[in-house]
Amino acid sequence: MIRSMRCIAIVRVTFLAVVALAACNSAVADQSDNSFRLPTIQQTPGGVAIIELGEQGGAAPTATFNDIPVAVINTNQGYRALVGIPLSTKPGTHDLKISYSDGSNTNKSFGVIKKDYPESHITIKNKRQVNPNETDMVRIRKDRTAIANAKRYRHKNILGLQFDLPTEGIKSSSFGSRRFFNKQPRNPHGGMDIAAPEGTPIYAPADGYVIEADDYFFSGNCVFLGHGQGLQTFYAHMSKIDVTPGEMVVRGQKIGEVGATGRVTGAHLHWSVGLNRTWVDPELFLSE
Numbered sequence: 183m184i185r186s187m188r189c190i191a192i193v194r195v196t197f198l199a200v201v202a203l204a205a206c207n208s209a210v211a212d213q214s215d216n217s218f219r220l221p222t223i224q225q226t227p228g229g230v231a232i233i234e235l236g237e238q239g240g241a242a243p244t245a246t247f248n249d250i251p252v253a254v255i256n257t258n259q260g261y262r263a264l265v266g267i268p269l270s271t272k273p274g275t276h277d278l279k280i281s282y283s284d285g286s287n288t289n290k291s292f293g294v295i296k297k298d299y300p301e302s303h304i305t306i307k308n309k310r311q312v313n314p315n316e317t318d319m320v321r322i323r324k325d326r327t328a329i330a331n332a333k334r335y336r337h338k339n340i341l342g343l344q345f346d347l348p349t350e351g352i353k354s355s356s357f358g359s360r361r362f363f364n365k366q367p368r369n370p371h372g373g374m375d376i377a378a379p380e381g382t383p384i385y386a387p388a389d390g391y392v393i394e395a396d397d398y399f400f401s402g403n404c405v406f407l408g409h410g411q412g413l414q415t416f417y418a419h420m421s422k423i424d425v426t427p428g429e430m431v432v433r434g435q436k437i438g439e440v441g442a443t444g445r446v447t448g449a450h451l452h453w454s455v456g457l458n459r460t461w462v463d464p465e466l467f468l469s470e
């Protein structure tokens with residue numbers, strides 16, 4: 183799906199072709215991104231670390247965390263790495279591996295402190311959504327591959343670093359909560375739930391690129407937007423999707439509507455923010 187969408191982008195629109203070609207290039211940003219405000223620093227599991235890379239001007243360094251490339255931003259004060267810290271990260275000291283344009287390499291350490299996320303107990307009436315049958319499992323495995331592929335996608339240019347709340351509703355602080363579905367432990371919650379009636383418009387929170395738009399067993403109708411350098415936003419349980427993979431979207435553009443598709447207890451938008459293929463707390467990127 184992602185490969186084919188790049189081809190479509192190349193054929194259809196010159197600007198998309200530029201973005202799509204940049205996607206093939208794993209290099210980091212070389213344009214000045216001074217207009218972008220950096221996210222709030224929170225060095226906990228599920229948070230974001232911002233590391234000075236100690237080089238100004240010239241070609242951008244590259245950096246990896248857990249062998250995954252991280253976002254590198256060109257700021258007024260030189261290059262900065264934005265590191266998404268997975269919820270599974272153990273508190274302590276961790277290393278960012280940096281490679282400079284002259285071929286030299288170094289490690290920079292940063293600390294991660296403990297954060298206690300609350301437990302969340304959810305009752306799901308459709309038992310198959312908690313204990314899927316074999317047919318469901320075939321689909322779930324296919325979804326997992328598609329989702330993993332979407333999360334790997336990164337294009338070079340940063341299009342936005344600061345996000346508006348994507349829909350009008352009541353936001354929860356449930357990111358990171360340790361979830362139990364029908365008393366059974368499951369993965370921690372990787373996003374912010376925003377309660378809103380079915381049909382409420384969902385808007386792109388910043389300029390971006392539609393990586394994927396599809397229907398998944400657990401997440402229902404979903405959209406993945408890429409904002410550059412592996413920064414992504416993800417929208418789940420939608421009743422309607424208004425965008426297609428390969429399309430550019432601008433901040434404030436309607437991308438779909440709130441719904442109750444997939445594993446839900448009611449209509450809401452599940453909104454995730456990803457950096458280096460890990461979900462981080464969306465609150466750290468909100469503009470207000």
Ligand SMILES: [Zn+2]
Nearest residue numbers: 373374375452
């Ligand atoms: Zn959610």
